[in-house]
Amino acid sequence: MATVDESLANKDGEPRHHAATQNEKLVIAASSLGTVFEWYDFYLYGLLATHISAQFFSGVDETTAFIFALAAFAAGFAVRPFGALVFGRIGDLVGRKNTFLVTMAIMGLSTFAVGLLPAYGTIGVAAPIILVIMRLAQGLALGGEYGGAATYVAEHAPNNKRGLYTSWIQTTATFGLFAALLVVIGFRFAVGEEAFAAWGWRLPFLVSILLLGVSMWIRLQLNESPVFQKMKDEGTTSKAPLTEAFGQWRNLRWVLIALFGAVAGQAVVWYAGQFYALFFLEKTLRLDGATANILVAVALALATPFFVLFGWLSDKIGRKPIILTGCALAALAYFPLFGALTDAVNPALARAQALAPVTIVANADECAFQFDPVGKNKFEGSSCDIAKAFMAKTGISYANQPAPAGEPATVRVGTTPFTVPTPAGLSPEARRAAIADFQTRLGEALAAVGYPPAADPAQIDRVKAIAVLWALAMLVTMVYGPIAAMLVELFPSRIRYTAMSLPYHIGNGWFGGFLPTTAFAMVAATGDIYYGLWYPVVIAAATVVIGLIFLPETFRRDIDQ
Template identity: 30%
Template sequence: MNKINNLEKIKGSNSYRKIAIATCFGTFLEWYDFLTFATLAVVFGPLFFPSSDPSTGLLASLATFGVGMVVRPVGAAIFGSMGDRIGRKPVFMMTIALMGLATVSVGFLPTYAQVGIWAPILLVSLRLLQGLSAGGEIGGGAVYLTEHAGSKYRGFKTSFLQLMGPLGILFSTLQIAFLRQCLSPEEFLSWGWRVPFWISFFLLIIAFYTRRSLEETPIFLGLSKTQQKTVHPLLSNFRDPQTRKHMFLLFFCISAGGAVLFFCVQVYTAIFLKTSVKLPAGLVDQLSIYATLALFPFTLFAGWLSDKVGRRPVVICGLLLGAVFTQPAFEMLQSLSGQYLEAPNTNSTIILIGLLLTALSLSLALVIGPQTALLAELFPAKTRNSAATLPHNLAAGWIGGLLPLVITWLNQQWGNDLAGLWYPTIFLACAALIALLYLPETRNADLRL
């Protein structure tokens, strides 16, 4: 009997490992495709939005990045409801195909110099398709993986999914750094920037193949057998007071807080160091890589810690740390960058900048480590996919995705490169307070209910 039980445990472990790898790789591709645009925002400005004022071109490029984020809730509403009605797996196949095809197409777009106004129109159109796809994938992937994870060490086992965003940025940044090193600036602007989008085609084939063999979640299969599926899951969510409350908490505290920290730490820091303090692009890429690598163990630790002490205290600590540390961290980054530009050969200054970026990564990890499990644990099984994906993507799209644009605009309005950072600081402080007052503990939640 013991041998049979051991074999069943090994089989179950191998099955979950296969599911986790396939889910994570697909989510990695979504993030890689989606965030390569952010990494190349500085390049896209003059290519697709030429202007006599470089700041105007950068704003236009960041606005195009934001467009993809703004439509994410639309994708979440469409694909999230489909996930509750027809299953998690079919939606996965649709979203990965849509994202991959849209991203590969970006690599073949003509520039403004070649086709004029059609260049930014086509770029924005493809960005919209990316946003719709990401809305169905990001959030839905968390539900799918958590429903397969079981109840033991659920926070740790699902925290790996949160590494896919940083990994997507890391892979994209490494590629771009390599291309900048191998190509002249003229070659990179001519065709080198297209290479990361072309590579998406090969990643898409791998992701599609691995996802084809995925199994539907046992929880959704159970709902299908007992005919507990909801015809209009999104409407049911808004009619139920408890679900509405949890959707708001997910939106404001967990997803928006995590999105603000993610885009501050993983996206805006690179833009700030390249454009505001004028550090060399190659050096900024290297620092971004080190900070991202530090995020990996921090995130897994936060997921593990949430299994021990609870999701709630870990998330609140991350929000508070971000609220207290973000503004002074960027002030110190500005000061240290100025010192480096005056004396470029001082390695100690670069080490201090790297440590600051690492500390910012810790606040992010504390919020996103338990996030995957929380997305599923807050909601009932029959409407979980739509209830989790809509507020999560609304927060990531409207709060996080527009963050670089809002901060840059506020900086320009106030004539200060740090003024806009009060926006994420105040937002994180409010999110921490609301979480402290109302966020429930969910680590022992039964996902079958």
């Protein structure tokens, strides 16, 4: 890739380094507003996962239903790389503008349809199946949206302001999440929690049809990218962008370096700092959904300007040091930050965990994995299963200690042991009575040492909670602010839409999108409420190492070829 030739002008006749023109401002505004809408659509599902699990996965137990809801959320991310291939190819063949008009229409109509979809109680198993189909459509659309918007803005930007210009695209994910949070919070307060849980959760999906109309009108005002238009006029567009991008090692190696040396770490930092933090507040710390949404919304509002700041800074010092520093800080800070979040939001839980930690003493070979994909297993096959099933329902963190084979499991609350009944040899009636007695005694013991059933709003340190959430969001701005400019600069304009979209959506769709589901499954397997953090920590640390060795600096490159 060539370096910048300062003596030349851009395709509009402007010097390569110039103040933003009115047309460029319109490009940034229109691209960003349209992308905000698409992220709003996509994030609604994540914010309403608890309600969706109750409406569409009510045929299984609560824990399994929530994991299924997260899995359906992740399904939209799973297909994003395929959307990147389909729409990236179209974008490199026929143009940037028309491609992301199509992706927007698919996203908007799929979101609106979710608001109309009958629940499990009305149409049975067809409900979750149709829901997943809608999520897949959203994921395909989003797979084609981001690369088009980032490429479109970057190809309009002066060479010394690509980080600044594309950073506005980077704010759209957070603005979309922020807009979704505000709409959800507004409807929750307008109709009340009971009505919102019953039917009000549909309203944020239904009002999206109005946003779709506005966003489509805005996007229709734009012209084609000058870089693509010049290639089209000269007949130099790629005839086979997929083959050229991924079938030639000189391009494929940059796809792999971008994925493992930048995007994978950026993705897990992003989803840990925004989505996993929200789920952690609701499902682990037992904070009510409305308060959790408000805390996250305030933190995001405070952090969002830093996307632009770090984009601007990357034009001065480079993309690589900012992205890798953010990944390194995340790997070092996640465990203390999430611990501090527990202290701030549910101090009673934090005190109980410190003063009376729970330990399950059992033979590991006699313990089942506490996840039931069909909702039929009651986990009563062994005393270990009985103990872990009860602890999984409480959401309380516990440690595991091995015991000799054949011995009944024991649950220790602090230093007080509770022997778990062994079901073998008991009649069904005797087994149920023994389990009920054990659960009653253990529940009373947990309450006696201070384990709360839910976070107490009166005890929340809101300033500290927002500060921790803001710190998590700041790490997101560091890794995400410069990433679009870096990806655009890595690839030639003939295959840019295709080549940059795939690593971005594999990273964010798979490494990031599966983070909440994977992390909660890791927690369910171990009993440690913080164990799921190892997922983003390990990937972020690996990205730092790979990026330091292989990732080039790109901020002085000329992208007009």
